[in-house]
Amino acid sequence: MENLQNIRVAVDAIVFGYKNNNLYVLLIEQKFGSADKYWALPGGLVKNDESLSNAVIRELHEETNVQLTFMEQLYTFGDDIHRDSRNRVISVAYYALVEASNLEIKADTDAERVQWCKIDEIPSLAFDHNLIIKKAIARLKSKLTYEPIGFDLLPEEFLFSDLENLYCTILEKEIDRRNFRKKILSYGFLDQTEHFSPIKSGRPAKLFRFNQLKYNDLIEKGFHFEIKFA
């Protein structure tokens, strides 16, 4: 008599990495049946006794060996009833960041392939995963401008020019190098280290660190991070 609900709950992860002026997304090769192979976002069904965010962590751990520096819920995709042609599945998508130094992937025990894919070279993916990535990129861009998550994509000690290039690359905007530096430094949450970067040419550059404690202090005092671009 009763019409039982028959909807599965999945999670998907959009993991962003940044290296050499390029933004990357983590993709895995999924097998459907015997021959069909598709690139897709890492993810899978949520277990009955695990939280949504733990499901993401677990799936990422099962499929890859990345170390996240940031993770946040993105959106729940469930308006397209047929986004998975086999069953009704809604997907709670999370986006996450990894440090540049962590961008190498060891071959996994599974036969499944895992790969970093440049953001502008993403192939046609399974399900609505292209749409999900599109939304994740939009969110990443927006979040970059009002929270200091760019540092989560860089190594602990980084060059100012790297930070600057990261912003320019991801936001696809030009910016005045000198004004950018001035503004970020004026916030006062960066520590200058004693170290210099091994450089190719030009004046040696100091390495900087993001100081989370100083940032938290500022936030408590009502500080509001913002990077605006023309």
Add this chain to the structure above:
Amino acid sequence: MENLQNIRVAVDAIVFGYKNNNLYVLLIEQKFGSADKYWALPGGLVKNDESLSNAVIRELHEETNVQLTFMEQLYTFGDDIHRDSRNRVISVAYYALVEASNLEIKADTDAERVQWCKIDEIPSLAFDHNLIIKKAIARLKSKLTYEPIGFDLLPEEFLFSDLENLYCTILEKEIDRRNFRKKILSYGFLDQTEHFSPIKSGRPAKLFRFNQLKYNDLIEKGFHFEIKFA
């Protein structure tokens, strides 16, 4: 052998209304078993063949007679496995706005009670609904500052002082009336009507309208709405 997924998918709606310098949320009285009654957010389980957003619309229509002017997905609550003590249920929460002129509720056919509740007088609700409302308020506050959704809470023709009070009330901030007016008018998406408001005292005030077309034009030209407060 296979451990089948047994997770229900629900939607919940946080419907905001604004009247007389007060922000309201729509609550319904839910019955648990024979005697237990709890105030809760409108919502319920998603049907197998309906989209998430349609589920919200349906539930609101079943339980109330409100006309929404805005609706957006808020967040999916599923990290607390026991948020519903009976079953594992994840809830996709949507927040929505209604016009002030629409703030009256007709008694519904159901025996269930429906009521607008002042934001600072919300009782202890069922499940994690207090938490959900908290998140919705935070989102509403933030959204008010970078998108012109305040107009969706006001009648079509409104006074500048109403708009100003709406911002002050919801954001819990003071603002200079004259600078606020200047800034909003400078954007150029408001139309001045020929009408005046029936007033109690003081100089008669012109009524304004939000012009969606003008706003869309601005957006295309790269305009970026923003209301900042000290």
Add this chain to the structure above:
DNA sequence: TATAGTTTGCGTTAATTATACGCAAATGTA
């Protein structure tokens, strides 16, 4: 009819912030 009280609507000025550059310092390389 005058006067006080209230709210609207338009203005001006000072302070702050953003933008657009200039240029020397410190390196590697030819």
Add this chain to the structure above:
DNA sequence: TACATTTGCGTATAATTAACGCAAACTATA
């Protein structure tokens, strides 16, 4: 040594924000 390159600091100007003054247009009251 001269040159190319990148860093790091500075200054002038434009634009925006914040702070405030005040007359206009009404109501209520004496």
